[in-house]
Amino acid sequence: TARTGTEVHQNIVRKKVYLRGFSSSNLKEYTKMFFKDPGCRTLVLNQLEANPNLCSLCSVPLFCWIIFKCYDHFHSAFDSHEFPDCTVTLTDIFLLMTEVHLNRTQKTNLLKKNNRSQVETYRSQKETLFALSKIAHMGMEKSLFVFDQGEVIASLSEQDLHLGFLRTVPNYRDHKDQSAYEFLHLTLQSFFTALFLVIDEKVGAKELLKFFAECCTLDTTPSTCLPITWLRKNRPAGEDPFRNKEHFHFTNLFLCGLLSKAKHKLMRHLVSSASIKKKRKMLLGYFFESMKFHMKGLTRARLKEYKQ
Template sequence: ARTGTEIDKNIIRKKVYLRGFSTTNLKDYTRMFFKDEACRTLALNQLEANPNLCSLCSVPLFCWIIFKCFDHFYSTFDSHELPDITVTLTDIFLLMTEVHLNRTQKTNLLKKNTRSQVETFRTSKNILFSLSKIAHRGMQKSLFFFDQDEVLIDLSEQNLHLGFLRAVPDYGSCSNQSSYEFLHLTLQSFFTALFLAMEEKVGAKELLHFFAECSTLDTSQSSCFPITWLKNRRSTGPDPFRNCEHFHFTNLFLCGLLSKAKHKLMRHLIPSASIKKKRKVLLAYFSESMKSHLKSLIRARLKEYKQ
């Protein structure tokens, strides 16, 4: 069952946690996908440097999508030497979104789409905002399935076929109407972050809401010192079926969308003043979080050092 699906415990015999690609599998697939050694090395370096991107690659389908995005980014450069570029999680999802939005373009099959990413997003601003409202509304309540009537409040029936949402059987209802879910939970996180970035009425408290959710759920403290009582408190491992990854990814996407690197694109969706204001809120939050973290660290009392 996917995340968010409620099933009666009486009919469940066993829970299985799908691990997907192992590290070895991922390296083997990388060698198979990227024939060029330079591209292969660059892709592996990108994954090693970005654990969040690497974790998504454990899902074979997502691995293929991410590698296709890598291939696209590398192919945009004419030079034989690949540039030292950093592909982020936000880059991947912006490109995926662009591809889906271009499905609305009625172009000749033999003719490639020539719209720029900026033009694609600017002309599809209303669609993006509608999807982001649905995603955010669900994320606030930890809902991952949406009734058809609920979806059609914000989104036209035509735009349902863009590929961001997919129909799923509604087992708990006698109605013939379908329920919908985002193609992947991470995609819902992306659109939730997009809502927080695009909606001008979002204040500092709402902007930081999912950071607070992560802080509340992640109660474990990390320490580099082998203290016995800390080990005893964490004797049981984390439950893989209960996590706040969707909140974590929402926060990552929010930082990416409001970053200076994405300002050129986002200013066509949001006023520059709003972007700068929200970016300032994030920077202030990170600054305070870092100060708080440093103060909470256990200090070694050594005579040789003054504290």
């Protein structure tokens, strides 16, 4: 299930139980069961250990299966123990998962392998991707994760709804007379939000870097995360310090992944190369300023041998 940690309704189970995800030992057991090849298994475990964000998603059995299927695909595609660029990132997983969903529109025989490349798939579904990403971004800005039927239907066709990125939320609050929609998982909304920031030509520096401000706590703002003045001023006063900001964090991770040089070949079919390079420069500039600001706040060593 994708809803670990939630209480099972008593109409289904008489005893009060909570759904639990994979523990670290469960994950190792499942990895051993899924990957029969010891070499491949070791590579996967090493990469999960090196990527805590990917590993945390694997605590959810459904997502673990999806991620492992992606690893299996990468391994078979390269026909060796070397995964692409020696690492598989969270962005790689979600790009592949999105590609699989987009290919649902292809009327092919189930026994026949789809020969359409990833570039062709994304390029042919450019309008759908933009519409989905626009909805995701609108929701992320408002911390909105359930959408009215009118908002969704105004942007997406019936065929787009059947791709599987969105699911209906029956009897949601005031929407009893009509369906409400949500993304399949919160991380998927984060992915599409980042995609919007990349492929929308109108997005400027302030909007591109907005969610980095959301991830920073008020105490760390002056010394670490927000060296840029207008980003610091963007924080609302009296913000709830206990509000979960994981969705902003994942959005930033996906933004970095999509703007990386490794993804330039794919992204240039959705937006101009000039726009990608410009936004990448903004992002690198922000990281540089953040690091410089952080270094200035560090305590200097008081050693005679050390020249400051």
